[in-house]
Amino acid sequence: QSALTQPASVSGSPGQSITISCTGTSSDVGGYNYVSWYQQHPGKAPKLIIYDVNKRPSGVSNRFSGSKSGNTASLTISGLQAEDEADFYCGSYTTRSTFVVFGGGTKLTVV
Amino acid sequence: QVQLVESGGGLVKPGGSLRLSCAASGFTFSDYYIYWIRQAPGKGLEWVSYISSSSSTISYADSVKGRFTISRDNAKNSLYLEMNSLRAEDTAVYYCARPLATSSSTVDSWGQGTLVTVSS
Numbered sequence: 001q002s003a004l005t006q007p008a009s010v011s012g013s014p015g016q017s018i019t020i021s022c023t024g025t026s027s028d029v030g031g032y033n034y035v036s037w038y039q040q041h042p043g044k045a046p047k048l049i050i051y052d053v054n055k056r057p058s059g060v061s062n063r064f065s066g067s068k069s070g071n072t073a074s075l076t077i078s079g080l081q082a083e084d085e086a087d088f089y090c091g092s093y094t095t096r097s098t099f100v101v102f103g104g105g106t107k108l109t110v111v
Numbered sequence: 112q113v114q115l116v117e118s119g120g121g122l123v124k125p126g127g128s129l130r131l132s133c134a135a136s137g138f139t140f141s142d143y144y145i146y147w148i149r150q151a152p153g154k155g156l157e158w159v160s161y162i163s164s165s166s167s168t169i170s171y172a173d174s175v176k177g178r179f180t181i182s183r184d185n186a187k188n189s190l191y192l193e194m195n196s197l198r199a200e201d202t203a204v205y206y207c208a209r210p211l212a213t214s215s216s217t218v219d220s221w222g223q224g225t226l227v228t229v230s231s
Contacts, residue, residue, distance in 0.1 A: 097170060
């Protein structure tokens with residue numbers, strides 16, 4: 001069981017917006033602004049798309065945005081495109097000995 | 112550009128050992144903490160271990176503590192993971208990963224991964 005809770009799957013149509021949630025505790029998501037999001041296509045390594053809750057690395061589309069409220073962080077993808085179909089993982093700094101915790105992942109299907 | 116290349120994965124019997132390596136290039140390796148993160152087939156990401164830039168600070172996930180040993184050689188820009196007493200549940204793709212900032216919890220660079228399969 002992953003330390004952070006994500007929905008197993010979400011779906012949307014091209015052009016629509018979707019939001020993926022990531023719920024933790026005050027020891028991780030709720031206590032620090034060190035939430036990150038990763039996109040992983042099949043057979044590939046994860047790619048960082050959001051860090052520090054709402055910052056985008058250079059080169060990442062502005063269709064990806066992040067936010068946080070309490071112990072829950074969210075990733076919103078607007079203007080869905082077919083190539084957005086992938087698995088998405090949240091990660092957070094934690095005060096537990098593991099240092100970093102991840103969510104179980106959310107499979108995004110663009111229908 | 113940042114490059115991380117893992118090697119050493121393969122098929123090993125339960126109770127066996129394996130040593131993974133990660134060759135780094137494109138950045139000042141000795142400035143950064145480095146992590147091992149794994150992903151079991153069809154499963155999510157699991158942080159395994161980290162080592163500080165000078166090797167003075169090391170941490171392990173409870174699931175591997177006492178069985179895995181992380182180390183680095185800054186002169187060779189290399190990271191290692193010695194894995195002993197391997198179990199079926201250690202089967203995974205193992206990624207070498209670099210943080211966004213020198214000791215950040217955010218990973219911005221990943222290797223391609225090396226597959227470890229523990230099976231009789």
